[in-house]
Amino acid sequence: MRDTINIDGRNIPFEDGQTIIEAATAAGVYIPHLCHKPGYSPHGSCKLCTVNVNGRNCSACTFPAASGQTVLNNRRDLTEDRQRLTQMLFVEGNHFCPSCEKSGNCQLQAVAYALHMLDNHFPHFYPQREIDASHPEILLERNRCIFCNLCVRASQEKDGKNVFAISGRGINKHLIVNSASGYLKDSDIEIDDQAVHVCPTGAILIKRTGYQIPIGQRIYDHQTISEAALQQECADGE
C-alpha cells in the first residue's frame, strides 16, 4: 500500500518528495494558490495555499507530504482567511478589472471569485507604480503585480535568462528589469519566453492581442479556477 496523507477526510496517496499541493493536485483536490505553478520551483509567498497540517498552518506548495499528515483544506475558516489574503493583494496594488485586458483570464480575479470575494474590505494603498510600455511587443503593468515571482522563476528556470527580479522591501517591493536603462525594451526578453506568458495577473501582457476573445467568453467566465487549474495542472504534472 502506498503512503497517504489525509485531506479533509480523504486519503490521498503521495510519492516521496512531493509537496502537499502536488499530491492534492494529482488526486484532483484543489488548493487555492497564485505563486505556485507545477514544474516551477516552489516559492511559498502568496500564502493562499495555507492548509492546516496536524494543527499547524503550512504552505501546501512548499511543505513536503509525509505519512500521518491530517490536512485541513476546504474549511470555512481557511476560506475566509484566504479571502482576506486575496483582498490584501487587491488593495496593495491597483487592480481595476474593468480596464484590464486580463479580466476573465486572470488568476487573481478567479481565485477571488472562487473565494466569494465581493469587496476589497481593507483601505486601499493606491501605490504609485511605473508602467513600462517601452517594448514593442510586451507591456509591463506594475500596478497589477502581486510579487508571485513566477516571471522571475520562468526567466531563470525556463528561459535561461534573468530578465526580472523583485526588489525593495516590505510594502515597497517592486518588479525590476535587467537592462542598463531598466526598461524592458533594452532587456533580452523575447516574445516566446515563458516569462512573458506566465503572469497570473495582467502585469505582463502581449501587445496587440487584446480583446481577441471578448469579455464573457474567457476561461473563468466558463469555469471556476479549481476546475481550470486541475485540468491544466494535472496535464502539466504528467
Next chain:
Amino acid sequence: MANKIRIATTSLAGCFGCHMSFLDLDERLLSLAGQVEFDRSPLTDIEHCGACDIGLIEGGVCNSENVHTLREFRKNCNILVAVGACAINGGLPAMRNHLSLEDCLLEAYRDGIGVENAQIPGDPELPLLLDKVRPIHEIVKIDYFLPGCPPSADVFWTFLTALLEGRDPVLPYELIHYD
C-alpha cells in the same frame, strides 16, 4: 402601499452604467414595482433622500458633493449597498489616483489642448475634488457589495428578491464578476 420597500439610488463618481444595468431587469421591473417604491433616484425627481429601507450607491467618491450625498444616504437608509466596481474600489475614476490632483487640474483647465481662458474654476457652487478617488466603504459603513462593471440585472434581481423575501442575499459563482 404602506408596506412597500423604499429604495433610493444614486450615482457618485460613476457613469450610470450600473443604473442602466438595473433597468435591464426589463419585465422583472414590473414585478419589482409591486413591492418597492423609489425615493431619491435618477428614476424619480426627489432631490433629497428620505427614510429608506435600501440605498444603492453607484460610483466612488471623487469630490465633496459625493461625500455629502453618501452621508445623506447612510443617514437615511437602513441598508446601504455598494453597487459596481467604482463604488467598491474606486474603479476607472480611481485610475487618476496615480496622478497628482494638481497635474490633473492643470491639464484640464490650463495646459490641455484647446483650453481657452485658462483658469481653475473657483465658483463656490462647484464641489471640490478630493486628492484621491475613494471607494465608498472608506467613507461610511457599507452593508452589502454587488461587484461588476456593471453588476448584471440578474445580480440586482438575486440580491433584491432575497432581501424582499427576508433572506440573506448570496450571489452564486456565475454572478460574481469584476468586469
Next chain:
Amino acid sequence: MKEFIRAAAQQAGHQPVRLLQILRTVQSHYRHIPAEAIDLLAGQLQMPRTQIIADIEFYSFFHLTPQGQYDILFSDSITDRMLDKQNLIDRLSGRLKVSIGQVREDGLVSLNNTSCTGLCEQGPAALVNGYPLTRLDTARLDEIADLIERQQPLSTWPEHLFAVEDNIKKPGLLLNDPIPAGAGLERLYVKGLQVSLDEIDRSGLRGRGGAGFKTAMKWRLCAEEPGEQRFVVCNADEGEPGTFKDRVLLNRYADQVFEGMTICAAIIGAEQGFLYLRVEYLFLHDKLQHILQQRRDAGLLGGNILGRGLRFDIEIRLGAGAYICGEESALIESLEGKPGIPRNRPPYPVTHGYLNQPTVVNNVETFLAAAAIMVNGDAWFCATGSEKSAGSKIISISGDCQAPGIYEYPFGTPIRQILLDCRADEVLGVQVGGPSGVFISAQELDRKLAFEDLATGGSFIIFNTSRNLFQIVQNFMHFFAHESCGFCTPCRVGTSLLKNQLDKIVDGHGSAGDVAELEALCRLVKNYSHCGLGQTAANPILSTLERYPDLYHNQLKTISYEPGFDLDAALDVARRMAHRDDSAAHLTQVEE
C-alpha cells in the same frame, strides 16, 4: 571608478557571496552605489545587475542616490524616544537646515531615522557615517552641528562623542568568570568530541536567541547530516529593539565567543565559520578582526589548531541594515550576498544552510556559554537556572530605571527582582523580549525569566506609569512595517495595514468596529506569515489589547464608521488651486 570597483571586487575574491561587503565599500566611498558601479560589478562578479539592485533596495544602509558627506541616522527605538529623541532630531534638523529623510542641497549632510542601534542604555543614540554617537543632548548636538558645518573630518571629532560603554551592572555565571583563551579547546581534546557533545547535551544549554532550541541537538543533527562542507555561523545581528548584550559580549568576551564557535566546528566538522555582525556594530569590526588574528597567531584558529590538525577559521561578514536577518535562514541568505528573505522550511539550516550545506547558526551568547561549559562542566552549568531552563540569561535592560545596562540572572529569576536591582520605580509594565516578545503589566511581576515562562533573546524595556502605552505600541508597529521583508502577503501587506489601523484608532478616528477589525488583522498576520517576524509582529497589539482592552475601546467613537484618512486635508490641493476657503470648501471628518 573602474579601478576602484575592480579593486573592491578583487579584495572580495570576486565572490558573489561577499556582495554586501563590496557594496559597503562602494557605499562608503561614493556615499551611494552609482549606476555605473552596478554595471561594473555585474560584469566583475558575473551576476545580473538586478540582483545587485535588489540588495541595494533591500538593505537600509545602501542607497541608489548620494547621501550627505555626513550621514546621520538617529536610532528610532522606543527607548530613544523616551529620552527625548524626537525633539533632538528636530533640533538638529533645524540647526543643519536639513529635513528628516533628506540630503541637504549642498550635499554636506543627510539626516534620517534608523531602527534600534543597540545603544539603548546610553541613548539617545545616532550613527554618523556608521559610527555611534551616544548620550545625545542639546549640547552635544550643537557641537556636532558645528563640527559638520565646519566640515571637520570624523577622525578629528572629540572622542567623547563616540564613547560606548559596556555598562555591565550585574555579572553572573558567565560574565564573572571568562575562560582563558584556548582553555575550552584544550578540554575538548582531553575529553574527546563525542564526550564533549554529550556534556553540552547534559548541560541543558538551549539557544539564547529566544527560541530555545537545544544546542547539542542542533550540533548533533548537523554533524550527522552528510555534506561536502559544514559551517558554523554566529548570529550577531542583534536587531531586536532593546537588545544590546551581544554588543557587550563582543566588545568584552569575543575571545570566548570565537572559542565556542571553534568548539562547535570541531564537533560538527566545519572548517569555515562566520560572524554575521550587524552593521550598526561596525565600530567593533576592527577590534574583532584583531582578536581573530591574535587567535590565529596563538594557534587557536587556522590550519592546525592546537597542533591537533583541526582546520577552522572565522570570517566576519557585516550586515547592511535589516532586522529580518536575525532570522537564521534570512541571515544565511544575507551571508550568501542576497536580500535577507527567510527560506521555506523544511529543509532547515542544520541540513541545508550556507551554500545548502549543513550549518549551525547560534546566538553570540550560546557560543559564549558553550565554551564555558567545556571548561567548567555540565554540572556547573545546570546547577544554575530552573528545571527547564539551565544556566543563566544575559539581559539588556533599558527604559525607565536608574541603572540600565547588562544584567546576568539565573533562569527562573522573578521579574520583580530584576526591577529591584536596576532600580525601577512606578512600573507600568515591561516589554520582555522586545517588540516581538510580550508586554507584561505591573500585576505580573512574579512571572519568571525562563523558556517556560517569559523567554527573551535579551531585550528588557521598562516603562513607568508616566508613559503612554499607545506611543509604545505605535513605535513597535511602525518598526515591523518598516522591517517586513515583503516576501509573503500577510506580512508585507498586513504589517502596513496594522500600522495604519492602529494609527487610526490612536489618532481618535476609530469607530465601533475598528478594534475588532484590528484584532482580526492581528490574528491573520500572526497565523499566516512566513516567518517569525510576521508571526510575532502583532504581539505588541495583542499583548496590550489583552491586558488593557478598555484603553483601546475608550479610543473609539460610538458612530458606525469614520474614515481612516483626513477628509478635509484631501481637499487641500483643490482648495488651493481654486483659491477657495468658503465653508463649502471644507469637509468635516464625520457628519455633524
